[in-house]
Amino acid sequence: MNDPVRVRIAPSPTGDPHVGTAYVALMNYAFARKNGGRFILRIEDTDRERSTVTSEAAILDALRWLGLSWDEGPDVGGPCGPYRQSERTALYREHARILVERGAAYPCFCTPEQVAAIRERQRAAKRNKGYDGTCRRVAADEARRRMASDEPHTIRLAMPLDGETTFHDHLRGDVSYANDQMDDQVLLKSDGFPTYHLANVVDDHLMGITHVIRAEEWLNSTPKHVVLYRAFGWKPPVFVHLPLLRNADRSKISKRKNPVSLDFYRRVGILPEAMLNFLALLGHSMPDEREVFTLDDFVREFSFERIHLGGPVFDLDKLLWLNGNYVRAMDPKELARRIRDTVFSLENIEALVPLIRERVDALGEFPEKTWYFTHPKMPLPVQELVGAVQGLAPKDAAKALKAVHEVLNEVPSYDAATLEARMRDLAASLSWKPGDLFMLVRIAATGRRATPPLFETLVAIGRPAVAQRLRAAAEALGQVRGSGERAGR
């Protein structure tokens, strides 16, 4: 008699909806459905600086688009609400208090400066722990008095000083960590907000989560969580750490190196069925080696036994191939409706009309003038790029494009005015004529020499797609032989 399965995903609303979130959501969803359990959506918005309601809405919307429906969440409610951590802070404070009472945690009065100094010393002494436990030695009644007088403090976990903590990962077996290697993790920040570790454990317990299915990046913090479960006297859930999606260079998937926004894939016309199917192929395989299947098929065959632990590279080519399968198999009327709702949506067209109306006589010219705005993998005219600026060495052009890519990723606000200002600065620092740089970027981002004003165009194409094209262009140019030798014909 096992407890009924309850699983969750816990995204942080700090940006565009991420493919990694969709991946973990899919696996949780499949496990829940397969076992007749409940799939819960919890919003981890305890980072007050970075969390936004816009991002939360976008994440919910993207998951709905994929069809990964949840049984409990901030929008649909449920018996364990609220499902937004920012609305549960009283619970975390109460639980932190319990831990302090039991001696499993302690208040730390060190200022940020003191903590930094301690870290510095620890590093100099080649110790691994960041914090040396100074405040752990503050006597209990003194600590109480200082807390009562509102002295700013955090609450830290009192990690066991010796021995090791072992837990069982369902996919990897027993994993052990030496306790003296582990930091006294901050559980409650001085502003009274919890850190991930506390909030996560408290919520997982209070929400009756039976299986924590999450990405591998959390494996190393699991022993701290286990220590917390023990301190509370709670039964820990089953831990399942999924492999991490990777960039082509095998680093953890990131927007610097890959389009990771679900909104990007939606906008260029990836069908949700294809996206799910593709994600299901990463790290999991069907018993009969089928590669094209529905979500229901996946749920039916899903098994942890069939998960492969090597971190899979997110390969756009295979996604596009899969998507083509769905496009061709779809009822034409349905397909037409999908096109109208995505790439030809009124919203998309309205965004583009101001940019091209002066360049069009008859409306029929519209598609030709705008195709590159939504193309998922625009063919790059390498020769055009090489010839973009006279006397330009491909190597230098590649370098410039990489610099533009950097700028693009760093601008706080992705709008035309900001982009222009930053790119003029960049041109100056490279000692390039602005026009030369702009032409190079124009060709890389649009494949054409003649376009609407560059910065408005870059905004309309969208940051993920522009980033991807600049990256591809820089790479293509990097492979072209130097300017002296004629580049391949």
Add this chain to the structure above:
RNA sequence: GGCCCAUUAGUCUAAUCGGUUAGGACGCAGGCCUCUCAAGCCUGUGGAACGGGUUCGAAUCCCGUAUGGGCCA
């Protein structure tokens, strides 16, 4: 730097307990089909990180090394 996880072609992966000519898919190349281009079909390309063991026999089990990654600092 410390700890932890992983490792089958360029990429995603299969092979229930060790015995297979290491299978499939994407990509790439060629061909067929065809008014073109796609699609579809066919063919080809290319792989066990390395070194030791255990065993009659190792991709598979064990140890070490290397490499990749993550987390902490």
